[in-house]
Amino acid sequence: MQFLKHSFPLLRTPALLIPVLFIMISCQPQTQRLATSTLNINQRVDSVLALMNLEEKIGQLTLYTTDWESTGPTIRAGYVDDIRSGRCGALFNSHTVDFTTQLQKVAVEETRLKIPLLFGYDVIHGYKTIFPIPLGESSSWDLTIMEKTAAIAAAEAAASGLHWTFAPMVDIARDPRWGRVMEGAGEDTWLGSRIAEARVKGFQGKGIGNTDAVLSCIKHYAAYGAPVAGRDYNTVDMSERAFREYYLPPYAAGIAAGAATVMTSFNDLDGVPATGSKWLMTDILRGELNFQGFVVTDYTAINEMTNHRVVADDKAAGELALQAGVDMDMQGAVFQRFLAQSLKEGKVSLQMIDQAVKRILRMKFELGLFDDPYKFSNAAREKATVFSAANRAVAREAVRGSIVLLKNKGNVLPLSKTQGKIALIGPLADSKADMLGAWSGSGDAKDCITLFEGMKNVIGASRVSYSQGCKVNGEDRSGFDAAIKLASGSDVVVLAIGEEAVMSGEAAARADISIPGVQEELLQKLLATGKPVVVVLMNGRPLAIPGVDSTANAIIEAWYGGTEAGNGIADVLFGDYNPSGKLTMSFPYSTGQIPVYYNEKSTGRPFNPESKWTSKYIDNPNAPLYPFGYGLSYTQFSISDPRVSKTSFSNRDTISVTVKLTNTGKRAGAEVVQLYIQDKVSEVTRPVKELKGFEKVMLEPGESKDIVLKLDKNHFSFFKRDMSYGTEPGEFLIMVGPNSRDLKTTTVKLID
């Protein structure tokens, strides 16, 4: 680091800075002129830029993966030579203090300008301490825990030499065939936006440059979560109205919360690949959302524009991307190979290149890397922070909160801690690797607690026995007999079934989202023993499980819980934690119902059971099996009719909606009180209901509490016919309840 400080005489030589400073000051508006610290970074950025040749500039726009891991075709070998020659300014899939130090050394000791490298990684739901998959965690409706787990993930990553996570993924997704639903926050725009804010705040902590925080990256901009037919990387086509109403807000919320970077998406949108869309990358992102950070592409997304067939070759793809507003090329080597030629031909301008370089350099300055390039690579901090007992304790808390109780007939749950023999069956009951879920950073399967281990940790080894029964996939029934025998000799069966972790995540779309293999058949065989069966589902997406729902005694949705999965699930099974999760994506009856989501619009022929000619299926209900917001508890709650502070209000008012929540059962528990609205008449068609507020409240048995939720014009605004955003006078339904289906309603009137 000493070396680096000496390598930038210009940065500290006032005489040489004066002309730059003068130009900067004379170009700045008054407000920015006063922001001295901003000006300082700008000066420093400019002074570095002034030293750079074109190849070095393009190098800063270039991000390569190391050979540690990769999520796509590795088209660039020899990345160390690229660093050495100044042709690569950022790396991903390189972490740990050792490895990042080695690579940083090449950059700051062997390159001409000694510009430090930026290290990124997919720290999606944990770095080494792995938390539940994000879709699972979103089911907690607990923004505090989501911010906390992101903060821990950031602290562990930053202690291991990383500066940047490619998270949070904030793509709204209404199609559970798409495997990447596991990585997001579900189907709802409003909740998704709050979760985007929480996760950005968690990752970036007290601010960029702190050694327990990393740069966040809002991805995948934009509308990547809406591929046709749920097939990953497929076309996205939707109206601008749908885009702005339902898909754009979470990206906007993450950016408003301070996200330092944005990643482009692979898909096209209305005929233009996102990575080459000036409308998305400049007009909306910079113009409307005032994004100040830098834009990185997704993995070879520039090159892929030739497959989209909007450009004939990689060179033209690079020009389109830079012109659109992309700053950094992930893994495609397109900028590196062609940008100099494109500049020569006048297809792109030096100003465009400089602009992108400045945005990236600025982030390196904000991180403090020019002052100390090894700032994030500290062996002592790595040892103390990564996978600490405290972090694992939070992981266990996160697992418990993410679990959703879907059914509990005859209160078979919670299980007794002291009596009865338990048969634990199923391919996911003791599979460490599956506990991690997809995108599990540098999490290690051997560190994971399985359900079998978690149950033994609570009740000891003598009362629980395990038999696999079958695999997740395939037709092999040879394990059935042993499982049935074990069940017959036990008092209760716990059956852990679902998907293998690799069946969701990137490039893992499914055309049929029922439970794979012979697992459901095994369930029926176990039920035939007459023993109560508690199904524990582990999966990365909503599944179509009408057969499980109609037969199993109890169902727990446990997702993939990460490192502490088994302990957290055992806490719920044995009642040490009363489940409080609520689904953030609807569970359909069948794959054919997809997409099915709670905030659908009214149709001209709404379903009416008395009439044939209405919108419905002849072989399936319209409503999902389990609606958005649904989840049970070991206690019961009642929610009163909503009361409003004003039945008639104006755009300048805030109205309060109050309900009385009572725990009418015998255990302490938490309920998520949810508030939805419906615009009764509006100039464009609107959803039948939209979530606009919630509160998660813990109550002792018999306790009551008034819950007050506030609404103002922001909650009632929408894109009108002319695409202006605002409210329209008229009546609104205000609906409050424990899920999106079972709601109590009142009416208010917006008068102007």
Ligand code: BGC
């Ligand atoms: C994924 C991104 C990820 C990137 C780098 C891509 O395939 O779509 O979400 O950040 O790989 O690993």
